[in-house]
Amino acid sequence: MSATVATPKREKPGRGGTVLRGVVLIAGALVFLFPFYYMVIGSLQRTPDSSVTGAFPNIANLTLDNYEAINSRIGLLTGLVNSGIFTGGVILGTVVFGMLAGYTLSVLQWRGRGVTFALALLVQVVPFQLLMIPLYVLIARDYGLADTHLGMILPFLINSTAVIIFRQYFLQVPKELFDAARIDGASELRVLWNVAIPLVRPALLTVILITFIGPWNEFLWPFLITKDASLQPLAVSLANYISSVAASAANPSGAVLAGAVVLAAPAVALFIVFQRYFTSTDIGSGVKG
Template sequence: MAEIRTADTQMSTAALQKRESKRTVWRVISYVILSFWVLVTIIPMYWMVVTSFRDIGFSATFTPEWFPSSFSIATYIRFFTKTDAVQWLINSLFVSGVITLSNVLFASLAGYAFAKLRFPGRNMIFWVLLATMMIPAQATLIPIYIMVVNVFNLADTYIAVMLPFLVTVGNIFLMKQYMSTLPSTLIDAARIDGCSEFKIFRKVIMPISKPGVAVLAIFTFVSTWNEFFWPFLVTNSSGMRTIQVGLATFKFAETVDYGGLMAGSVIAALPMIVLFFSLQRYFLQGITIGAVKG
């Protein structure tokens, strides 16, 4: 019996070792693939930063120079002195801030209504809203442009840039899914105490919805900051452009100044990089928000 037990123990140990070796192999393969992907992602950013610090004569060449012999901030000085870069940054910050605040307010109100209130046609209205997400943005672009520019005469204004994004169906769906996970007992207790629905939303729902609101605000700010096509379509003057549109139209002496363009790209990307690393846990939380209903 002792010999049988010893043989079983040895077989179990061998099986565990074999299983652990397989896990180690797959772990190594995963690390190699992820390391390669990180390298592919970082190289363009590294090249952008390096090119932004090179002299104008070298920045126009396409010969790779991974470790430049000299660095210069002339491209950054040229970018700010030869363009309306400061105004572009102010426009981007203003537009992104207003759209973010608007989405936080209206998407949270709609999400609360769809998640916790009972009213006729609630489900039908919600599914109609979701159905609009299936319509390609290109199909609605021309009607929205005609309405904003020709009907309301809002071309080259902040309102024209912000109007289509003041609240989006995706953010409404995000807040509805998050608020569905909140306990209804708190709302019922507040109603018993005589609170109005708006007071319940302001005093009860919003304080306990801070993680969901933070995710919504971050994702909205990032997407608005990086938005290019719509601001490019409805703005004409340089003073109304956002930083992304300004970079696309940046020229120096009728030629593309690659050094200045890379300097502007670094400046445009820097706020998003800082935002991501400072609020990384909220970005990761946004992947799973609303996935578990409790």
């Protein structure tokens, strides 16, 4: 922005500023997107080519073999299904229980509301990793939920950020709408189902997107709780492949990158298709409360 220092007073930033801003934005986008491009290119190379020319597609060196190779080693479909069950369970729990909590935190007056909201904010700054050891003892040892999908889902069941986003959306609904329904004799559950939920439908997609990132990408917890390979989400089985072949392999990078593409693709696709439900206002309200 220093290029615009010299612009005369009381004038909009000149052309120099606009050009500089464009350059910054495009350079940023390149830095963020290049590794993804390189991930795809690398996953299609027959022999890994890390020279500068290797960054461009070379017809003679393209193959889908790497996808077959990684699939035969870690079972991509099993991994995807496990990731799907893990993520789906968390989204279901968050949407059902999180919406109920968000509704009560905004619309209903009850003792303990302030404390519950403060807890929802506080929970977001507790490093989850600190809880890893006690949660492992409780869930794997005491409850015997090691190597189960339930054990995987439990610590993530209700996303607190989602609770706060639901609350924020419900707060924007005029109180009169709820009161009118109550005067007509609707029960609280009916008010929620017939009045509140239809009004916050846009929030639902935002919440699903935000909740999706957590379990789909989570590594540490499912890694601790699943030793059985047939139950591991894709992030865990791919990580195990990376850490076990990193030392030995002759050419593992193509297979690793193919696995990485399969793991990344659903999240990236989802966020491109629904990008307008993942905007700064949603995130701002979600984190700040």
